[in-house]
Amino acid sequence: MSxxxxxxxxxxxxxVTATAAAARDQVQVAGSSTxxxxxxxxxxxxxxxxxxxxxxxxxxxxxxxxxxxxxxxxENTIDIANASRAIRDSEVEACAAAGVTDIIEVRIGYDGxxxxxxQDGPAFTEFTPSHxxxxxxxxxxxxxxxxxxxxxxxxxxxxxxLPDAEILAFIPGTKHGTREVFEEKVILQGCxxxxxxxxxxxxxxxxxxxxxxxxxxRADGASVDIDGDYTxxxxxxxxxxxxxxxxxxxxxENNTDKLKVATMEGVTPSTETISSGEYPxxxxxxxxIKKAHIGAIPGLKEFAEFFVSDDIAGPDxxxxxxxxxxxxxxxxxxxxxxxxxxxx
Amino acid sequence: MTDATAEGGAxxxxxxxxxxxxxxxxTARRNAAESRFKLYGLIAVCIGIAMLVLLLTSILMNGLxxxxxxxxxxxVELPEDKLDKSGVRDPEVMSKxxxxxxxxxxxxxxxxxxxxxGIETDLSAKDAADLISDESVAQLRNMVLANPDLVGQTIPVxxxxxxxxxxxxxxxxxxxxxxxxxxxxPEQLVLADQLKAAGKLSTxxxxxxxxAPDASDTRPEAAGLGVAILGSLYMMLIVLCLALPxxxxxxxxxxxxxxxxxxxxxxxxxxxxxxxVPSIVFGILGLAIFINFAGLPQSAPIVGGLVxxxxxxxxxxxxxxxxxxxxxxxxRDAALGLGASKMQSxxxxxxxxxxxxxxxxxxxxxxxxxxxTAPLLLIGMVAFVREYPESPLDGGLFDPxxxxxxxxxxxxxxxxxxxxxxxxxxxxxLLLFLLVMNLTAxxxxxxxxxxx
Numbered sequence: 001m002s003x004x005x006x007x008x009x010x011x012x013x014x015x016v017t018a019t020a021a022a023a024r025d026q027v028q029v030a031g032s033s034t035x036x037x038x039x040x041x042x043x044x045x046x047x048x049x050x051x052x053x054x055x056x057x058x059x060x061x062x063x064x065x066x067x068x069x070x071x072x073x074x075e076n077t078i079d080i081a082n083a084s085r086a087i088r089d090s091e092v093e094a095c096a097a098a099g100v101t102d103i104i105e106v107r108i109g110y111d112g113x114x115x116x117x118x119q120d121g122p123a124f125t126e127f128t129p130s131h132x133x134x135x136x137x138x139x140x141x142x143x144x145x146x147x148x149x150x151x152x153x154x155x156x157x158x159x160x161x162l163p164d165a166e167i168l169a170f171i172p173g174t175k176h177g178t179r180e181v182f183e184e185k186v187i188l189q190g191c192x193x194x195x196x197x198x199x200x201x202x203x204x205x206x207x208x209x210x211x212x213x214x215x216x217x218r219a220d221g222a223s224v225d226i227d228g229d230y231t232x233x234x235x236x237x238x239x240x241x242x243x244x245x246x247x248x249x250x251x252x253e254n255n256t257d258k259l260k261v262a263t264m265e266g267v268t269p270s271t272e273t274i275s276s277g278e279y280p281x282x283x284x285x286x287x288x289i290k291k292a293h294i295g296a297i298p299g300l301k302e303f304a305e306f307f308v309s310d311d312i313a314g315p316d317x318x319x320x321x322x323x324x325x326x327x328x329x330x331x332x333x334x335x336x337x338x339x340x341x342x343x344x
Numbered sequence: 345m346t347d348a349t350a351e352g353g354a355x356x357x358x359x360x361x362x363x364x365x366x367x368x369x370x371t372a373r374r375n376a377a378e379s380r381f382k383l384y385g386l387i388a389v390c391i392g393i394a395m396l397v398l399l400l401t402s403i404l405m406n407g408l409x410x411x412x413x414x415x416x417x418x419x420v421e422l423p424e425d426k427l428d429k430s431g432v433r434d435p436e437v438m439s440k441x442x443x444x445x446x447x448x449x450x451x452x453x454x455x456x457x458x459x460x461x462g463i464e465t466d467l468s469a470k471d472a473a474d475l476i477s478d479e480s481v482a483q484l485r486n487m488v489l490a491n492p493d494l495v496g497q498t499i500p501v502x503x504x505x506x507x508x509x510x511x512x513x514x515x516x517x518x519x520x521x522x523x524x525x526x527x528x529x530p531e532q533l534v535l536a537d538q539l540k541a542a543g544k545l546s547t548x549x550x551x552x553x554x555x556a557p558d559a560s561d562t563r564p565e566a567a568g569l570g571v572a573i574l575g576s577l578y579m580m581l582i583v584l585c586l587a588l589p590x591x592x593x594x595x596x597x598x599x600x601x602x603x604x605x606x607x608x609x610x611x612x613x614x615x616x617x618x619x620x621v622p623s624i625v626f627g628i629l630g631l632a633i634f635i636n637f638a639g640l641p642q643s644a645p646i647v648g649g650l651v652x653x654x655x656x657x658x659x660x661x662x663x664x665x666x667x668x669x670x671x672x673x674x675x676r677d678a679a680l681g682l683g684a685s686k687m688q689s690x691x692x693x694x695x696x697x698x699x700x701x702x703x704x705x706x707x708x709x710x711x712x713x714x715x716x717t718a719p720l721l722l723i724g725m726v727a728f729v730r731e732y733p734e735s736p737l738d739g740g741l742f743d744p745x746x747x748x749x750x751x752x753x754x755x756x757x758x759x760x761x762x763x764x765x766x767x768x769x770x771x772x773x774l775l776l777f778l779l780v781m782n783l784t785a786x787x788x789x790x791x792x793x794x795x796x
Contacts, residue, residue: 024641026731026744030724037561037759040728044560047730048482049442054730056643056744059757060721076639119524229757251759254561257521258761311444318478322562 024075027055027303031065031082032177033229034111034248035285038319039082042307045318050306052299057082062177069288070095079293079300083286084111084177087343102291102342106304107333108313110325112249112274113181113281116259121241122163124155127262129280133190134158135167136223138216141196145203150218170236170245171217173227181283182246183215186264189280191215234258249274250323271315274325282325291342304337403775407768409514413550413565414505416476416539419460420453421498422488433492443481446488447473450480450503458535461542465535474528475536477504479559479566505545507564507762509536513547516761553769557730558751564762567755569770571729575645575745576714576777578736582649583656583713588706590653591660598661599668600690619658626655627719635723642724643744645733651723652713659712663705667698700792707785711778717749726750748774 029039036059047054058065062083069081070091087105095103117124134140135158139147155162172178191197191214200210217223226233230251237243238258245259249269252259261269264281273279287307294301306312308330313319315326327333335341367375424431426445428438451473458465458472465472480503487501488494504510508528511517513536522530539545556568602608630651634640640647671694679689720726725746734740746754748770755767 028642028724028744030727033757036728040560041562043728044563044730045443048485051439056724057728058643058724058726060726076635076642078642230759231757248759253526254759255761256527257517257525311442318562 025298026053027080027297027300028058028078029055029080029082029287030058030060030068030078031080031287032062032084032285033059034084034177035082035108035287037250037322038108038285038324039287039307041318041322042303042312045312046299046303046306050299050302052302055080055299055303061175063175066091066288067094069290070098070100072098073100073290073292075297077290079290079297080304081288083288084283085180086284086286087288100290100292104289104291104304104336104340105343106287106289106308106337107284107327107329108287108308108324109285109319109327109330110274110282111285112269112271112279112323112325113178113185113283114247114249114252114269115244115262115264116237116247116252117244117262118237118241119258119260121243121260122155122165124163124165124244124260124262126161126266128193128265129186129190130193131155131158131162131190132169132186133194133196133214136169136171136187136217137191137196137214138218139213141199141203141213143199145199145201145205147200147213153222165242167222168240168243169223170226170233170243171223172233172246173225175227177283178246178248181281183217185281185283187217188214248323249325253323271320271323271325275315275328284327285324289337291340294340301337301340305334308333308337403768403771406765407770407772409516410553410765410769410772411550412514412547413552414510414513414545414547415502416454416457416505416545417500417502418450418453418457418476418544419498420449420484420501421456422449422495424496427488428492428495433495435489435492438492438495439489441485443485446481446484450476450484453501457544458539461539461544463535463538463542465531465538467531467535471529471532472535474532475506475509475539477506477563477565479504479563504565505536507760509533509545510565511762511765512536513540514765516765553766554773557732558728558746558754559730560728561758561760561763564758564760564766567763567766569748569751569773571732572746572748572751572770573773574733575648575725575729575750576747578645578733578741578745579649579652579747580710580714581736582646582741583653583710584706586650586653587656587660587709591657591706592664592702594657595661595664595668596690596695599665600694601686615658615661619662622718623655623716624718624722626651627722629654630719631722641742641744643727643729643746644742645725645745646741647723648720648725648745648747649741651719652716655716655719656709656713659709660702660706663708664698664702667701667705668694670701671697697794700788704785704789707781707788711781711785714777714781715749715774717747717753720747720750726753728754748777 029043036057039057043055043057046052062085065081066083066087068078071077087103092103095101115124115127135152135155137150140150141147152158153166154164155167156164171182188211197210197214200213205213224236226236230247233245233247234255237245247259249271252261264279267273267279269279274282289300289304310330311317313324313326313330320326426449427441430437451469454472454476455469483503484501508517508525509532512533517525517528517533519530519533522528522533536545553568554573555570556566557571558568559566598608598611630647634647634650635642675693675697676689679693680686684692717726727744727746729744729746731744733743733745752767752770752774755763755770
């Protein structure tokens with residue numbers, strides 16, 4: 001009877017399940033969606049050139065990846081966490097509490113953050129941090145330092161050099177690591193450059209309050225949080241001629257036929273200007289290795305070494321071609337990986 | 345019927361009104377209401393169809409081109425001094441030459457092919473090599489390692505054209521957009537056109553879209569659904585093997601044997617409730633029980649299958665119970681009356697008659713499970729996986745894999761516009777699978793269903 005057969009096969013599956021403790025033979029990676037494309041490029045090349053299987057790379061965000069990384073040591077936990085920011089002290093503590101003590105920090109390079117708009121839209125070609133602060137801050141201090149709601153509706157009201165177009169910015173949502181960089185390197189910088197910070201200080205606010213006031217973004221529709229990824233931002237830009245979006249350099253470089261990039265303080269974003277430090281808005285990208293898994297998971301160390309090798313992460317490698325800004329101190333990183341030096 | 349005649353008869357007796365031939369105002373109003381209702385229904389159906397057509401056209405417009413692929417035919421020289429210095433043709437030794445060592449060979453091969461076809465171009469060898477997919481180096485290396493005797497010869501190789509060139513022949517890239525594009529230049533497109541005229545470049549059906557594994561962001565042209573289709577297949581196998589027997593056993597017990605009391609009522613309410621629980625909840629459960637507690641591997645079809653089994657069970661139980669209920673009690677009574685035991689009456693008579701309904705319910709449950717992404721997110725199946733899982737007999741259920749809907753989700757997040765086409769192609773493939781499953785369900789119902 002078919003029912004009997006089905007039951008037998010079901011039981012067989014359950015039996016197999018119970019006996020399954022097969023050793024994992026591929027590296028497991030999870031974390032930042034910004035690092036994901038780079039990690040998958042490396043994983044692909046690694047699988048092609050080594051006898052080890054291609055590592056499995058998941059995305060899900062830096063915080064989620066580090067949380068899973070810190071779940072413990074063992075085959076059912078990931079070996080590498082990708083992050084678009086450095087690991088936090090609280091995360092290191094959480095790791096230690098779960099037995100993950102020796103963590104190797106690997107900086108793979110830098111990611112540029114660019115401001116781009118539709119090809120045929122208004123001429124958004126030159127921005128400064130001050131422009132962004134004046135356009136997007138929730139409240140702007142007056143002469144005496146008292147805060148008033150930001151009612152600027154048009155870019156030309158911010159600065160005469162900017163086009164006469166309504167302010168409509170698509171910025172990464174708060175769950176993205178990119179948002180933090182945008183707030184710190186653009187908005188906060190703008191707050192300082194315009195003198196708003198000084199006015200607030202002299203108005204009697206303390207430092208933390210000033211910083212918070214500087215970095216709060218208006219919520220009246222002029223700025224739209226994008227919680228998805230850059231493809232969503234691109235779709236919004238394509239349907240809004242006046243929209244200006246925040247993108248990663250790699251994403252922009254893959255879509256230069258649709259997007260027009262703006263300079264920041266006169267510097268055009270490119271892997272060269274970011275690596276020289278001229279272009280101000282960039283951040284380091286990392287991955288973290290569990291030292292306890294080296295040796296236990298085949299290919300883990302080889303994968304990490306391959307990732308930071310000159311062929312891959314160097315200025316002429318495939319990662320740089322895709323948009324990663326190569327780390328000038330790559331040799332030190334290579335030494336860290338080969339000597340398995342854990343972070344302090 | 346009787347009402348109508350009675351009304352008609354009464355009408356005749358009345359004072360000359362309510363003739364069957366002349367419609368009175370009330371009938372006219374009723375008829376008008378009826379035709380209005382029919383119109384509303386028709387409009388509703390039309391809106392539905394219009395939406396479907398809109399959805400399908402947008403998917404087909406974007407995705408049909410993924411079933412075509414542009415390839416280049418080039419002659420590649422495989423020099424011994426670069427690939428096998430020792431001269432012993434041992435693949436073990438030759439694997440020391442990485443894919444980076446093969447890139448110049450392809451570049452030279454393309455240059456020679458261009459020269460041989462008599463094409464004049466101002467492009468440097470490096471720019472011309474951008475026409476070839478990055479995947480080709482691995483393809484060439486695997487070819488050489490599989491057959492070391494090729495070293496020293498000049499062999500014809502068919503390689504994938506890069507994503508932008510492929511896009512040019514599918515209308516996604518134009519001369520105007522190439523002008524602005526940092527990844528391709530109009531000169532490169534002109535060269536591609538010249539190669540096409542010389543018969544070195546052609547577009548043909550893309551079988552590898554169904555067999556190749558996923559590829560990284562730099563090689564959209566090489567990305568395929570192979571691993572995703574296998575992963576989905578494995579999971580469906582697990583769901584079928586677990587959910588069908590468990591679901592049918594549970595429904596037979598509840599429907600035929602269980603006493604009707606407060607407990608069975610409670611179970612019934614819970615089953616109906618579970619059928620409506622958001623699928624992500626099952627993912628959380630799967631992570632907690634199967635991965636963290638039972639220690640099953642992450643990203644594996646076994647965990648995905650178990651999670652989807654839990655999700656599908658209520659659907660199957662509800663469908664099976666409905667099918668069992670639809671078998672008339674007279675069949676059971678007759679069997680029992682002839683001396684069959686309760687179990688014999690169920691397994692010999694009721695179950696065979698309920699089978700079409702059960703199978704229909706199962707297939708619909710499977711189709712629902714096939715399209716599910718959310719629970720897989722938490723158990724690590726939303727991932728970049730390039731290795732095919734082994735066969736289920738060799739423990740392939742425990743190897744990492746993805747699933748069809750997951751692949752769609754992954755590809756929509758990629759930055760290269762060529763992945764839009766791939767994602768739509770994957771949606772079309774998924775829709776075809778669902779269509780086949782639902783057609784099978786309809787076929788089974790039509791063929792075997794009995795009405796009383």
